[in-house]
Amino acid sequence: MNRTELKLTLRLIPFLDSVEDVEDGLVRVRDRRWLAWHPDVVTALFRTDRALRHPPSRTLSPLLGTRSVLWLDGREHAAYRRTLAPLLRPARHRAVVEEIVERAVGDLPETPVSLSSWTRGLTLRIIGRVVFGVDDDVLLTAFSRWLDRRLGSRVRTLAHRCLTPGATRSDPRLDALLLHRARTAEPPALAAFLPADDLRDQVVSLLFAGHETTASATAWTLHWTSRTPGLAERPDLLDAVIAESLRLSPPATLAGNRMSAAGMVITPSIYLAHRRAATYENPHVFDPGRPPPPPGAFLPFGGGVRLCPGRDLALLEIRLIVATLLRHRRVEVTSPIGPPRSRGAAMVPPPSLTVVATCRR
Numbered sequence: 467m468n469r470t471e472l473k474l475t476l477r478l479i480p481f482l483d484s485v486e487d488v489e490d491g492l493v494r495v496r497d498r499r500w501l502a503w504h505p506d507v508v509t510a511l512f513r514t515d516r517a518l519r520h521p522p523s524r525t526l527s528p529l530l531g532t533r534s535v536l537w538l539d540g541r542e543h544a545a546y547r548r549t550l551a552p553l554l555r556p557a558r559h560r561a562v563v564e565e566i567v568e569r570a571v572g573d574l575p576e577t578p579v580s581l582s583s584w585t586r587g588l589t590l591r592i593i594g595r596v597v598f599g600v601d602d603d604v605l606l607t608a609f610s611r612w613l614d615r616r617l618g619s620r621v622r623t624l625a626h627r628c629l630t631p632g633a634t635r636s637d638p639r640l641d642a643l644l645l646h647r648a649r650t651a652e653p654p655a656l657a658a659f660l661p662a663d664d665l666r667d668q669v670v671s672l673l674f675a676g677h678e679t680t681a682s683a684t685a686w687t688l689h690w691t692s693r694t695p696g697l698a699e700r701p702d703l704l705d706a707v708i709a710e711s712l713r714l715s716p717p718a719t720l721a722g723n724r725m726s727a728a729g730m731v732i733t734p735s736i737y738l739a740h741r742r743a744a745t746y747e748n749p750h751v752f753d754p755g756r757p758p759p760p761p762g763a764f765l766p767f768g769g770g771v772r773l774c775p776g777r778d779l780a781l782l783e784i785r786l787i788v789a790t791l792l793r794h795r796r797v798e799v800t801s802p803i804g805p806p807r808s809r810g811a812a813m814v815p816p817p818s819l820t821v822v823a824t825c826r827r
């Protein structure tokens with residue numbers, strides 16, 4: 467691993483900040499691997515996506531498994547996406563999301579609570595119900611602990627990556643519980659419609675991809691809302707606030723790897739595309755009134771054939787969580803902001819960021 471790769475792995479966000487002014491919007495990470503964020507390159511990649519390969523992330527593949535949808539390609543990938551699309555339609559899950567959100571907001575104490583932990587617990591409960599059809603707090607807590615032990619610290623992530631490259635880091639006991647839950651859901655929930663032979667990898671991928679990013683997006687939206695006077699009283703601006711929060715604080719800083727037939731790997735950087743001064747005026751300023759972005763400049767959910775299949779469900783969740791919280795509570799996000807943290811390629815608010823949600827009386 468060279469110095470650039472080491473910085474990218476250990477100090478992802480400071481590294482991305484350090485290359486922000488590179489005008490080409492393209493940086494070489496190692497011999498045949500590049501980071502790209504110029505809108506023309508991003509547009510060209512997404513347009514030709516079907517012909518590209520999508521090599522696994524070295525950090526995530528030992529967790530999600532080699533058969534995860536995130537790195538399937540060709541016909542297998544297209545078939546899996548066709549199965550998934552109707553199962554993730556937001557209309558199918560609206561009532562469940564509403565019920566879980568109302569309960570979580572009702573249970574929120576009026577004392578300070580860690581914002582990212584609260585949103586993570588809530589979005590995991592939602593995706594758990596979507597995938598399994600039932601609440602199983604014991605299973606979800608075990609899943610969350612397993613994930614935390616592997617992604618909770620950059621140093622640990624790097625140690626795993628370098629000391630045991632490619633080794634799978636699944637936990638057989640947890641896998642058995644997840645599989646049992648997925649197979650026995652009654653009435654059948656999403657997991658019952660997934661291909662049986664790689665069920666473990668797909669269930670873990672959905673639980674992971676379906677909550678970490680949504681939790682982070684919700685926390686950032688609440689953070690920006692509470693820092694912008696008057697926004698809490700303007701529900702008509704909520705979609706614009708969410709979009710601007712996804713621009714300035716994108717939960718996924720990088721999209722998936724793209725590999726050409728010649729073996730060149732290009733990873734689109736969402737974070738850098740959203741902060742490009744040539745595209746966005748005053749890119750570091752939170753401004754929900756911005757004009758629509760040009761093609762290739764706004765990609766919080768990636769694009770091409772890998773465009774996030776959970777996008778609409780995630781937007782529904784963020785909208786409902788933020789709107790329900792603001793309707794019932796006066797929200798104050800406290801503590802100095804401090805630098806954001808990375809978990810895998812996700813960007814999350816620092817754990818010190820707390821929310822105080824006083825009841826509206």
Ligand code: HEM
Pocket residue numbers: 535536537547554593671672675676677679680683716717718720721722723765766767768769770771772773774775776777779780781
């Ligand atoms: C705000 C919330 C979310 C964000 C920002 C987000 C972002 C992303 C991004 C950037 C990718 C990679 C796309 C690419 O490489 O071009 C992705 C893929 C994926 N996401 Fe999401 N996501 C979110 C929520 C969800 C939810 C709720 C689910 C599931 C219920 C989900 C499931 C997936 C899956 C399965 C993939 C892999 C798709 C493929 O490789 O074909 N995501 N997401």
